Amino acid sequence: MENEADQFYRQLPKVELHAHLNGSVSFQTMEKLISRKPHLNIEHSMTAIRSGQRRTLDECFQVFKVIHQLVDTEEDILMVAKDVIREFAADGVKYLELRSTPREEKNTGLTRRRYVETVIKAIHQCKNEGVDIDVRFLVAVDRRNGTEVAMETVKLAEDFMLSSDGLVVGLDLSGDPTVPSQLEESDLLLNLPPDRIGHGTFLHPEVGGSQSLVDKVVKNNIPLELCLTSNVKGQTVSCYSQHHFQYWYQLGHPSVICTDDKGVFCTDLSQEYQLAASTFGLSREAIWKLSQQAIDCTFAPESLKQQLKQRWMELQPQVFQ
Structure with a gap:
């Protein structure tokens, strides 16, 4: 890791709600994929954005095209997941x-x-192998792929929400946000309203959004999934101290720290929490509370939320020792 998060952040029990599978592929997994497909002539520099580097949003999406070339069989997907x-x-x-x-x-x-x-098979296998994590899956619709594919994907999500024994818990809208009119799309989606918002970088008046969008988010108490490193490296936010985390946090609005693409942006969730703490002067108690409150923003059933809260209570003494 570029700057190892200290032990408190590593030990902190965490909830990750915004992680794209292909963007989360680590350096080590990428090595395995590249060695399987030498004919593609892909190098690591094409699949990760290192410390201090920035890319335009368009360049970030080019990185995903390269990763998709490496992950194109069931065997690849199983290993990656x-x-x-x-x-x-x-x-x-x-x-x-x-x-x-x-x-x-x-x-x-x-x-x-x-x-x-x-992906569901990978979740089952990890559980059977005793990996200490509860995993759920969101089926994503890429806004660049057109209506027909979107409808097919929605139908798939519907099928799996009924047949996956609770593992598929929702539908995500993703892909390059510059394809539609951001203001129009945001307004349209907030009128649904969604259960959560990813990033939220286009909501504010000063970044091309509007006060009425912000008001709708607050009125409906819609949690935000905030990804600091991703927004700064992808240039949708100018720098860490200007990140809109501060705005929503001061409002007391439900906000969850997430990674977005830990592989592409060379980070992990411990680092993101430590970054939020150091940038905005948050105490360890405040960070603990942020992590704990994230449980209520999950799409997990109520019974699992209660189990997770119990788990947090049990872990608290050793994290703060």
Whole structure:
């Protein structure tokens, strides 16, 4: 890791609610994928954005195209998903909601349905192997892929929400946000309203949003998934001290610290918590509370939320010792 988070943040039990499967692939897993497909001539510098580097949003999406070339079979997806789950668990994450757009790869015979089934299989295998983490899955609709694919993906999500024994818990809208009009799309979606908002970088009047969007978020008490390093490296926020985490946190609005793409942005959730603490002067007690409150923002059933809260209570003494 670039700057190891200290022990408190590593031991802190954490909830991760905004993690894209392919963007979470670590350096070590990337090595395995690259060695399997030498003919692609892919180097690490094409799949990760290191410390101090920044890329435009468009360049960030180019990185994903490269990763997608490396992950195009059921075997790849199974390995990647299991590695990602194990790494989150090793970083002290106790509950994880992974998200990914089901992809179809004609040349390998991969279908969207098999894609989702393989991620679910990885979740089951990790559980059976005793990996200490509860994992759920969000099926993602990529806004760049058009209405037909979107409808097919929604149908898939619906099917799996009924048949996956509670592992598929929701639907995510992702992909390049500059494709539609951000103001129009934000307004349209907030009128639904959604159960959570990813990033929220376009909500404020000063970043192309409007006060009425902010008011809708507050009125409906919609939790925000905030990804500091991703926003700064992807240039949707100018610098850490200007991150909108501060705005929502001071409002007392439910906000969850997340990684977005821990592999691409070379981070992990412990580092993101430590970054928030050092940037905004948060005490360890405040960080603990942030982590604990994230449980209420999950799409987990009430019974699991209660189990997680119990787990946090049990772990608190050793984290603060």
